[in-house]
Amino acid sequence: MAEELIPADSDEAAAAAGAEEEEQPIKQRKNGLYPGVSDELAENMTSGWADTELRDLEPIAQAAHTADRRAALSARFPGERLVIPSGNLKTRSNDTEYAFRASTEYAYLTGDQSEDGVLVLEPQGGGHRATVYLLPRSDRENGEFWLSGQGELWVGRRHSLAEAEQLLGIPAKDVRELPEKLREATGPVRVVRGHDAAIEAALTDKVTAERDEELRVNLSEARAVKDAFEIGELQKACDSTARGFEDVVKVLDKAEATSERYIEGTFFLRARVEGNDVGYGSICAAGPHATTLHWVRNDGPVRSGDLLLLDAGVETHTLYTADVTRTLPINGRYSELQRTIYDAVYDAQEAGIAAVKPGAKYRDFHDAAQRVLTERLVEWGLVEGPVERVLELGLQRRWTLHGTGHMLGMDVHDCAAARTEAYVDGTLEPGMCLTVEPGLYFQADDLTVPEEYRGIGVRIEDDILVTEDGNRNLSAALPRRADEVEAWMAALKQG
Secondary structure, three states: OOOOOOOOHHHHHEEEEEEEHHOOOEEEEOOOOOOEHHHHHHHHHHHOOOOOOOOOOOOOHHHHHHHHHHHHHHHHHOOEEEEEEEOOOEEEEEOOOOOOOHHHHHHHHHOOOOOOOOEEEEEEOOOOEEEEEEEEOOOOOOOHHHHOOHHHHOOOOOOOHHHHHHHHOOOOHHHHHHHHHHHHOOOOOOOOOOOHHHHHHOOOOOOOOHHHHHHHHHOOOOEEOOOHHHHHHHHHHHHHHHHHHHHHOOOOOOOOOOHHHHHHHHHHHHHHHHHEEEEEOOOEEEEHHHHHHOOOOOOOOOOOOOEEEEEEEEEEOOOOOOOOOEEEEEEOOOHHHHHHHHHHHHHHOHHHHHOOOOOEEOOHHHHHHHHHHHHHHHHHOOOOOHHHHHHHHHOHHHHOOOOOOOEEOOOOOOOOOOOHHHHOEEEEOOOEEEEEOOOOEEOOOOOOOOOOOOOOOEEEEEEEEEOOEEEEEOOOOOOOHHHHHHHHHHHHHHH
């Protein structure tokens, strides 16, 4: 990685400039912004560049949908200024940053993924005027495009404001002017917090935590029912994820020779080639690691005879993610006990999926899956029945551990800020998308179960869309029944 030039306002820059002047005085640029750069070089860097402005751009695919979403938000908060930031780069270490991912709220309302962007809805008449504030193209007159660490010669070209307007269908202005405008603003204001400290500082005396939380909650609940564009993107995410699982099966022999990280890297390649990224840290849990719900270290061995619990999802270029889990026999065949446990989880998932339909209570699919798992635990003698007693006391949770699913969308745990009455105590509607993912987990040190159970973890997860007449499994391309899984793995290994 190339080392960045030192900005003029740093102590290091001043020291470096002073040392060079002692050795060999050079002509400084008149504006004094960048000591150590001669006028000749500065002048040379401002000329001789082609016009690269992009014209006659087509709007992004979701532009009409984002306009509808902004209109719905406008109707919910009449007469109030609404501020939704994209977020800023975050430092990973010293002078390197994490890959940027725009805030869900901002991307949902604009379709844009630029860092430092801010959407502002300003009251106008009976509605709002939307403006997206962005960083313009790097300035070639003052040297920012080649001397700043975030200049275009360092990190790549960004869209001009005119280009952004064509793509997003929203008027665009320079975000560097926004903090002062917000400080001078009058009237009620709300901001989505936690993404841009400078924007929040400009609104310190104008907002309250309670009112801002109402905005965040509203945007979270608005995402519960997906529009046609979103459903299409979720299907793309699931299709790519299915191909990623196929990739993993084909290289299980290489994973056995290395570690779970070979599996992680294999799936990541598919996610980066066909999408933006993985939607969350991939869980590539082999053997007893499968009993750890969020095993993302992925540094353990992959052994023949063990199970691999692979929980992973591709995030599309528009930031919609799949969330799929399969528990696979590493050698291609389930043992008798592994199949017994797997079949119990499969039957529980079948019951859960069947309960997903319009008008059903959100909790119904969880209750249906938990009942099946509890029946098996009682049948196996691992917990004393009757089943109703176990469910009432929640005793099955020692081995079922987690809820049976969650909303899915731009966040893997979508709609997380929604009110309880609108989410887990709510009713399913067409267009909602959720996961159904029961599991059984027998910890390696669990002395309450027979030794042969210990270290076995099984989860099966699919992404289910609520339709007008029931549901549709968006991740159905991946087999689920034990015999189908074995046949699928055998065919992939032969191919």
